[in-house]
Amino acid sequence: MRTWLKNNRGFLALLLGMGLLRTAVADWNPVPTGSMRPTILEGDVVLVDRLAYDLKLPLTHVVLARLGEPQRGDVVTFDSPRDGTRLIKRLVALPGDQVELRAGHLLINGQEQGYSDAHEVMEAVQPGVTWPALRAQEHLAGRPHAVQYLGGGGHGRDFGPVTVPAEHYFMMGDNRDNSEDSRFIGSVPREMLIGRATHTLVSADILGDWRPRFERFAAPMQ
Structure with a gap:
């Protein structure tokens, strides 16, 4: 064993370096669900900047230094405050903001966010099954950014108002009727933020024939 370690120390150092890079600097995450449709599709692999907000001790939530401030509209990966599951959602409200939804329209501090370009589509909800949906900007x-609402209504279209606690952030999926987000799991503490999604690295149609979606390769996150 000692001889094997000596002969392969360069390769092991490379693996260790890649592990530290992924846990502290940058990460790439496959997305298996449709909670961020149409911004992120099932089968996308997203690039995450782990230094967008905080420098952390690798493999922990221990913050060593603050590097930047989360902003409304960022697409963020984080660990769920309910069960630790890694999620990706859009940050819609900052500490101290009041959040409310009325018939699906988002209000921040009493101001309804604007909506435009509403149009109907047929949305894939599982392999071979589509459902009518309304999309808008x-x-x-x-x-x-794009959001969508599935036909038939949703159980989270009326919500709040609630005030986001200090050092917490309110997250929502762009697929508003198919997302387990802060409406259900609560606001997310800052230390549980992992990083900001910046690009789609690669993508494959996992609900269809698994063909690569080349038009999504290296696409910036909206």
Whole structure:
């Protein structure tokens, strides 16, 4: 064993370096669910900047230094405050903000966010099954992004108002009727934020024939 370790120390050092890079600097996460449709699709692999907000001790939530401030509209990976599951959602409200939904429309501090370009689509909900959905552009803090609502209504279209606690952030999926987010798991403490998603690295149609979606390769996150 000692001889094997000596002969392979360069390779082991490379693996250790890659592990530290992924746990402290940058990460890539496959997305298996549709809670962020149409922004992120099942089968996308997203690049996450782990230094966007905090420098952490690898493999922990221990913050060593603050490097930046989360902003409304960021797409963020984090550990669920309920059970530790890693999730990816959009940050919609900051500490101290009041959050409310009325008939699916988002209000921040009493101001309804603007909506435009509403149109109907047939949305894939599982392999071989589609469902009518309404998509629109939501103008959150001057950062437009797509959201969608599934036909038949949703159980989270009316919510709040609630005030986001200090050092916490309110997250929502862009697929508003198919997302387990802060409406159900509560606001997310800052130390549980992992990083900001910046790009889709690669993508494959896992609900269909598994073909690569080349148009999504290296696409910036909206």
